[in-house]
Amino acid sequence: MRGKWLAIMIIVVLAVLPGIFTVMISPTAHAKAASTIMSTQSWAVSFTQTLKTKNITDEYVYVTDKEGQKVAATITLGDDKKSLVVSKLSPGSYQLHVKKEAFAYSSLKTKTHEIDFTVIDKLEAVKSDKELQQYFEALVANGNVEREMSVREDSASSSKDSASLADNASTTNNQVEGVEEGDIVVVKDGFIYAIKDQVITVVDANNPKSLKLATTIKQKESQYITKLALYDNVLIAIGEEYIEKANTSMSTAMFYDITNAKNPQLIREVAQEGYLQDIRITNDTLYLIGTMHPNYWILQEEGTADLKPKMYDSAVSKEYNSLPVDKISILPNTMDGTYSLITAVGLKNGVKTVANTKGYLGGSSGLYMSQDALYLTTPIYEGNQVVPTGGIMKDRIWMPVSNNTQVFKWDVDGTALNFVGTSEVKGSVLNQYSMDEYEGNFRIVTTEGNMWDEKNISRNHLFILDKNLKEIGAVKNLAPGEKVYSARFMGEKAYVVTFKQVDPLFVIDVANPRKPMVLGELKIPGYSNYLHPLDDTHLIGIGYDTEERFDAYTKSNFTVTTNMKMSLFDVTDFNNPKEQSTVKIGGKGSYSDVQYNPKALFRHKDYHYFGFPVVLYEAESDDEVKYQGQGAQIYEITAEKGIVLKGNIMTKNTNEPYENWEQTVQRVVYVGDALYTIARNEVKSYQLNDFKALDTLIIK
Structure with missing residues (x-):
């Protein structure tokens, strides 16, 4: 009996071994690339196998047009030896040909890769449901069927009040003058509006010696309020809710007439599917920016599905309707099955204008908005790295994940959204304060790499992009081995705090966008994770003090936070910044x-x-x-x-x-x-x- 089982095992092993050896000797080179790019960009494709440098020639790697004719294009090999970058192509449909000889392995199963891509000079809407489904089918075919995780951010260059102080009351601490961001508490005409789960409490504070609860605005038990904002006599409440009728989660903006603060009246609701990233109000328009993750992996089981985001507008219909395909576009140079959703609602004349919702396939996690433009960012992760989860770390210092950042830009004019283009910068962006627009140029501060990786230490950069997102200037390799903990732009100056063991505050001159330069540096213990302008030559920094400790187990030093710390920085002499005053809390x-x-x-x-x-x-x-x-x-x-x-x-x-x-x-x-x-x-x-x-x- 034992001999019989041994014989069966030998037969099984012999049957399996040829397949194992085939895989080892003849690996398959899988390709990954976006289907569309803007004419101002380069197109990149990455492979799972290494390419041979000397064979990246016209004989083995070339581009053809839709007629199958070779075209002149610049093709370069990436530093990782597994990617190709194609540039200098005019708008049109193309195919990249990569023959077997271009790979380091000579016995690849796939003889030739033929990869289709399109170069466009203007973003077009999806033409049909069939085209949209084909997009998701391609993602499934490429094995991209895991649910995506969005990373939310905390998110004129100086921080000024967007509303007048004529009524002598607090306003929201907004990043950009004239662009309202909303908060969990707002103040209007002596009344304080505050969020508490599913309820908005309205407190009559006109007599501070006798506070009264004016009223409460109650929502459904399933709806949690996350943000409030004001526009004239309209209170805007943003809620998150799972809608059973629509079988999905929705982000909803509820508009209340608060002419009588003791009796607010709901006048309209506008919602988009998915999760809210943030809101902005500028030029009499509310912008809801969020993400939605369609269940496109269901295509593996059912073959077809409605993968369009749902929307709702009580001024138009009581139904939750799918976004029409002519409102959906595929962002260039992306392979992300996540939607970025933008809903613009005009606020004039009692919030009566039609809402405009646009869906863009290509997820986002960060945003910055000026009065004229909206910028969304998304991380581009290398390999199969895991996105770090959120949460406050009060002790050991957080380590960044190595990735680049893709930037998308829209020009905004009321409810009209005009996509401008996209660009990629090295490194990851910390939050909205690491971004800024000044005189039409976009400035962004990033950290590239991991500050704890001694073989490939982190580096920090400041990039300046023009109105078309083309890089025109940069300060690179700032504070090697550290990461950005805060940044602030103030007109022609940028202030950046990096940290690993001490807190350098860098003063950077960005007056000439083509030649930014570091003017001064201040090194002090601890770090500031928020910078706030006091005046043109002084900054307030709020963060932590730190100290070095020794880990007996690992035989190495590590940094821990101690007390809170607030500093006043004097940058009157840009070349010699000083910590003028400090308090420990x-x-x-x-x-x-x-x-x-x-x-x-x-x-x-x-x-x-x-x-x-x-x-x-x-x-x-x-x-x-x-x-x-x-x-x-x-x-x-x-x-x-x-x-x-x-x-x-x-x-x-x-x-x-x-x-x-x-x-x-x-x-x-x-x-x-x-x-x-x-x-x-x-x-x-x-x-x-x-x-x-x-x-x-x-x-x-």
């Missing part, structure tokens, strides 16, 4: 939302006040931390006096192990001569001049 484990969400920054122009919510901890033995309390801190910051603590509005710990989420201050605002702290379950008022407590409103 709390101990190890202390943090503030402002470090990761600049919307949490409180500002009062007349008092020169800057503040933020804060949760304080102190270090104990064995690397443990103890909760001390939570609240808000307000500082007077001026070029003359530096940083001076004015208001320490703290609730001290009463033997609790950690902060109470319901009572933790989320935002600080002011109305008239009073300051207000807003938590999920309470609003407190204080005198603005001396921070004397006035009243507390409990919100149930």
Whole structure:
């Protein structure tokens, strides 16, 4: 019996071995490339097998047109020896031919690769449902059937108030003047509007000594409000909800008439399928920017499916309808089955104009918007690297994933969207503050590589692209071995903070976009993960102090964060920046939302006040931390006096192990001569001049 089983095993092995040896001796070279590029770009194709440098010649690698005739094109081999870049082609349909001899392996199964691609000078809409399905079928055929993960960001060059301070109340801390971003708390005519899950609470703050709950705007239990914004007497609430009727998740903008703040009236709802990336309001138009991941892998099972995004507009229909194909385009130089969705809604005359929704196949994760243009970015990951998950790391320093960044640009004019083009820059972009538009040029700061990889250390770059996204200037290889922790553009200057063990603040002259240059550098302990302009020659930096420690197990040093830190940088002498003033806040484990969400920054122009919510901890033995309390801190910051603590509005710990989420201050605002702290379950008022407590409103 044992001999019988042995014979069977030998037969099985002999049957399998030829296939194994065939794979080893004759590997197949799979190709991956986008189907469409703009005429201003180069087209790239990557293979799973190495190419032979000396055989990248017209004999083995060439391009033909739609008639099958060879055409003149520049073809270069990538540094990885597995990719080809084709450039200098006019608009038209082409085919790249790569013969077997071009590969390092001489016994490849595939004799010749013939890869179709198209060069366009203008983005066109998809022509039919059939063409759209063929696009997704191609993704499935290439094995690209895994669900995509979007990486969300935290997201004029100086930070100014987009609304006038004539009503003497807080406004949102927006990045670009004239471009509103929205927040979880907004203020209008003495009323404070705040988000709490499925409810918008409206607090009457006209009498700070007697706070009243004016009303609550309740949503469905399945709908969570994520952002609020104001336009004249219209409150815009952005919600995320799974719609059973549409069998999908939707991002919805709800418009309320708040002429009577105590009785808001819903006037319209506009929704797009998928998840919200962010919103912007400029030139009397609301822009909803989001992503949607179609279930195109279902094609493997069912063959056909409606893969168009759904949309909804209560002013047009009560139904959730699929976006027409003439509103869908495939972004050039992409192979991403994820939609970037943009819905533009005119806000004039009571929000009555028709909404314009466009779908672009080619996902995005970051955005920057000026009054004239929208820029979306998406990471291009190398190989099969895993996207890092989100979350606040209060101890060890986060390590970046090596990738490049693709940038897409649209010119915007009200609800009209005009796609301009796309470009690729080396490295990954941190957030929206690492991007900027100035005099028609786009500036972006990136980190390339991994700062912990000693063989291929990280490098930081600043790229300047013209109005057509063509690179015209750059500062490259900044702070080798470190990564960008914050950036800020202020007109003709750029400020970049990198970090690994110390915090260099770089001052970069970008006045001449073709010849940007580093003017000065300041090295100090810790790092700033948010930079805010004080005036033309001073910057506020908010971040962490750090210290070096030794790991006995790995026999190596590592960096940990300690207390919070705020600095005032004097850049009057651009060649010699200085840390003019600094304060340390709390101990190890202390943090503030402002470090990761600049919307949490409180500002009062007349008092020169800057503040933020804060949760304080102190270090104990064995690397443990103890909760001390939570609240808000307000500082007077001026070029003359530096940083001076004015208001320490703290609730001290009463033997609790950690902060109470319901009572933790989320935002600080002011109305008239009073300051207000807003938590999920309470609003407190204080005198603005001396921070004397006035009243507390409990919100149930």
